[in-house]
Every structure is written in C-alpha cells, then in structure tokens.
Amino acid sequence: MEILRLEPDEQGIVAWPTLSEDKRAVVTIGSFDGVHRGHQAVLARAVELAHTHDVPSVAITFDPRPGVVHAGLERDTQAVMSLEQRLELMDQAGFDYALVVRYTLAFAARTYIFFLGQLVGKLGMRTLVLGSDATMGKGREGDIAAIRKLSGATGVFELDVVDDFGPAGIYLPREVQYVVPEAGAGYEGVNGIESGVKSGIESEPSNPLTGMTKAQLRAWSKKQRSVAVREYSSSMVRFLLARGCVRDAAEILGRAHSIDATVAHGQARGRELGFPTANMADIRGFVPVDGVYAGYLTVLGSGERSGSGSGERYAAAISVGVNSTFEQDGSRFVEVYCLDAPEGFDIYDASVRVEFVSYLRPMVTFEGADALVEQMKRDVDAAREALEA
The missing domain is CATH 3.40.50.620 (HUPs)
Structure with a gap:
C-alpha cells in the first residue's frame, strides 16, 4: 500500500x-x-x-x-x-x-x-x-x-x-469517565495488606449496560447526560476500556486493544524486586483504566541497545496506574513484565505494541516491597492462566 x-x-x-x-x-x-x-x-x-x-x-x-x-x-x-x-x-x-x-x-x-x-x-x-x-x-x-x-x-x-452500526440504541456520557472496577468474586480484599489480593480471570469486569431493561437504560442515560452512539464505535470502545472491560472492547474491535509506545529507562525498581519491567513512554493509543492486566508485548522496532529482534512477541503482565507503594507524585504509568523473556532481555529504546487481553485486578497500595513481591508472583500466575484460557 x-x-x-x-x-x-x-x-x-x-x-x-x-x-x-x-x-x-x-x-x-x-x-x-x-x-x-x-x-x-x-x-x-x-x-x-x-x-x-x-x-x-x-x-x-x-x-x-x-x-x-x-x-x-x-x-x-x-x-x-x-x-x-x-x-x-x-x-x-x-x-x-x-x-x-x-x-x-x-x-x-x-x-x-x-x-x-x-x-x-x-x-x-x-x-x-x-x-x-x-x-x-x-x-x-x-x-x-x-x-x-x-x-x-x-x-x-x-x-x-x-450498515456498520452494530446493535443500536446505545447511550454513553459525553466525556470519557474512568471508573475503577469494584472488587468482585476474584478478590479477597482490596487493601492488599490484611487479606491479600487475589488475581484471576473470574475478575474480568463487563459492560455495565449489559442486561439493563429499557427503563433502566433511559434512567441511566438521563443521569449520565448521555448521547446516542453506535455499539460499533470508537466512543463505545473508549467507554469500555475506561472501565477495564477489555474483553468487551475486543469484541467490538475484533482483536485485543493495544497501544504503541517506546521503552524508556525507569528507576529499575522492578528489576531490584526480581520483576524487571519495561516502562512505556511516548504512548500512542487509549490507555485503559488503572489496574493489572494480562496481555502481550510485541517488539515493533529495535532501539540502538535493544537485545530483541523486531516481531518477537511475549506474554506479559501489565500494570497501569499510579505506583502509590513507592511514588507520591500521582504520575500515571504503564509498565510491562514479560513472563518468559530470555536471559539478557533488553528492549530499551525499542518501539513496542502492548495488547490488553484480560483485566486481573485493581491497583492497591502495599505496606512495603515484600508484600508487593508476593502479589506480583500471584499476578504472574493469574496472567498465565488468563492467557492460556
């Protein structure tokens, strides 16, 4: 082309x-x-x-x-x-x-x-x-x-x-509103301290409009000051991603939602904890609501120091949000941990694509590094399970 x-x-x-x-x-x-x-x-x-x-x-x-x-x-x-x-x-x-x-x-x-x-x-x-x-x-x-x-x-x-509408009669808020999914059956607790936080594919949130009656939809639309959209629309995709409904978004997209980015140097805190993560910068595409996701990282183009070839794809656990355990400035991040990266894996400065396949859990604050490491181990297991499913 x-x-x-x-x-x-x-x-x-x-x-x-x-x-x-x-x-x-x-x-x-x-x-x-x-x-x-x-x-x-x-x-x-x-x-x-x-x-x-x-x-x-x-x-x-x-x-x-x-x-x-x-x-x-x-x-x-x-x-x-x-x-x-x-x-x-x-x-x-x-x-x-x-x-x-x-x-x-x-x-x-x-x-x-x-x-x-x-x-x-x-x-x-x-x-x-x-x-x-x-x-x-x-x-x-x-x-x-x-x-x-x-x-x-x-x-x-x-x-x-x-006819590219998809199902009709959908009303969404005029502005994108991020809504963190509530803890459900997939969680033992949301404080991450007293009871711990489980991850699992049963925790995937779903479209809140699904199953509403016409009367409930009218009431919801009025409360949200909503406007009519197609179900097959970019607006609906953003609405779902802003609620962590990545599987529902994938149904509309016909594939997993993804963002493109460049791998940048971070503070190497993940490496120190035994989970070296790739920090995303220059992000192009809509970043879903804060949380931990299962997905994939694909190397689109290697940077000067990258040790990975273009086209390689890795299963991954993805974190989106604010690192409240260590950082207090409120800055939002996207970090990716590749589950089966080879020894010497280095993709600094590489252009990558990050796919969001399944939502695992909301972000929480931990008392310290030990609690965080234990949770990260559970997240890795949950990511494997979700991707295998």
Whole structure:
C-alpha cells in the first residue's frame, strides 16, 4: 500500500494526486479510529468493489482527528489507536493507497459538494463507500441523504452505503469517565495488606449496560447526560476500556486493544524486586483504566541497545496506574513484565505494541516491597492462566 500525506493550503484546498490515468478509483473516507468491526465492514466493501471493477482502492483518513482540531486541543489523549496502526490495518485490508490529510479548520470549512467534486475531478473517484452515519463538509451537512441526492443528480459517482452500526440504541456520557472496577468474586480484599489480593480471570469486569431493561437504560442515560452512539464505535470502545472491560472492547474491535509506545529507562525498581519491567513512554493509543492486566508485548522496532529482534512477541503482565507503594507524585504509568523473556532481555529504546487481553485486578497500595513481591508472583500466575484460557 502506498501512503501519501497531503497538506491543505490556507484556503483548505488539497492538491489531490492523480493515481491512475485510465482507471476509476473506489474511495472510502473516515477517521477510522480503532478500525473496529464497523470500520472493517466499510473497508472490506471498498476493497471488494475495487477488485470487482479492477480499479484502485483508496482510503482517505485524517491526522489529527477532526474532533481534536474542532476542540482546539494540542494533544490527542482520546485516540483509540495510533495513526501508524490505522494505516497498518488498512494495508492488511488490501488497499492500494492511503491518503492522510492534515485536518485543518480551513479544510473543514469547505462544503461537502466542493470536497466530493475535488475527489471526482482530481482523484478520479467513481464509487464512494461510506458507513451509514457518515457526515462530511462544512457544518457536517454532507450526510448520507445529501450525498445520495448529489450522486443521483450528477451521475458522476456512485454511493455505496454499508450498515456498520452494530446493535443500536446505545447511550454513553459525553466525556470519557474512568471508573475503577469494584472488587468482585476474584478478590479477597482490596487493601492488599490484611487479606491479600487475589488475581484471576473470574475478575474480568463487563459492560455495565449489559442486561439493563429499557427503563433502566433511559434512567441511566438521563443521569449520565448521555448521547446516542453506535455499539460499533470508537466512543463505545473508549467507554469500555475506561472501565477495564477489555474483553468487551475486543469484541467490538475484533482483536485485543493495544497501544504503541517506546521503552524508556525507569528507576529499575522492578528489576531490584526480581520483576524487571519495561516502562512505556511516548504512548500512542487509549490507555485503559488503572489496574493489572494480562496481555502481550510485541517488539515493533529495535532501539540502538535493544537485545530483541523486531516481531518477537511475549506474554506479559501489565500494570497501569499510579505506583502509590513507592511514588507520591500521582504520575500515571504503564509498565510491562514479560513472563518468559530470555536471559539478557533488553528492549530499551525499542518501539513496542502492548495488547490488553484480560483485566486481573485493581491497583492497591502495599505496606512495603515484600508484600508487593508476593502479589506480583500471584499476578504472574493469574496472567498465565488468563492467557492460556
């Protein structure tokens, strides 16, 4: 897949490339954050039509995400995944081209009619594949009804709409709210001192909306000042991850949720305790709620001092949160302990991907190193059990 990065000018006009002199492209457009099952249906349909008509398949996406630009944010802390992972999954879907457009307010101010006209005239778009709730252009006026009307009136491109909703009637809070799962059957106690803390796959939290009646959902939605979303949506994925429901999130994503990061030097406290951990820095992707997880670490690219090759994958126990046993500054971290790392394992400065497969337990404060080490041993056993299951 060829990746082209495009920069709108001050008037928001993009110099679209000519991808083929004689073939007519099938195009799909979206942020595709998370590339969940709904996105996958849209992407698969675009590639299918391109193959059927023997024309190039083109995915247009944006960086930064539109919501970040319109909110005036300097950093995107809510993206489900990195741009690099989005592009990787588009490549796996079979696209010929991915066009990454730098999203600006000037670009957003252009009408959907102007935008689609540019794609037809410059890019050679003859088929446009969209999800069923897609919108585009100034004021998001280009909804499916408007685009279908434009397609029928001009006859210069066809619109193919994919039902990518998933189950409907879902309402979520407007803002992401982290909610630490309560201790359940998988725990003997949450103080970690008097009774200890067990870990186990039975402690996996689940979607709090599951099993609610319509009346309960209405009451919950009103209390949370919620807005309607699709179940197959980035919003639903963030909602679940913010509650530790990583298995439910995986059902929507079609795979375990993951973040990309660079391994940085820490204080070597884990190594001193007998559990050398990799400290994550420059994190790209949505970090789930604080807790201990079972998952995997994959080395994407080796740093200068890394002793591990690219592509190697290790079962892991993952800690997310504040190290209240030793640190008092409240800083949040992601640390990964690889269960079966070889002797001399060194991935400092390496680019890695961390997958969250199962939630094991909430974070707790321990009286000292001995209690923490005993808990870490239990966490390692629980991680093995969860991953084997």
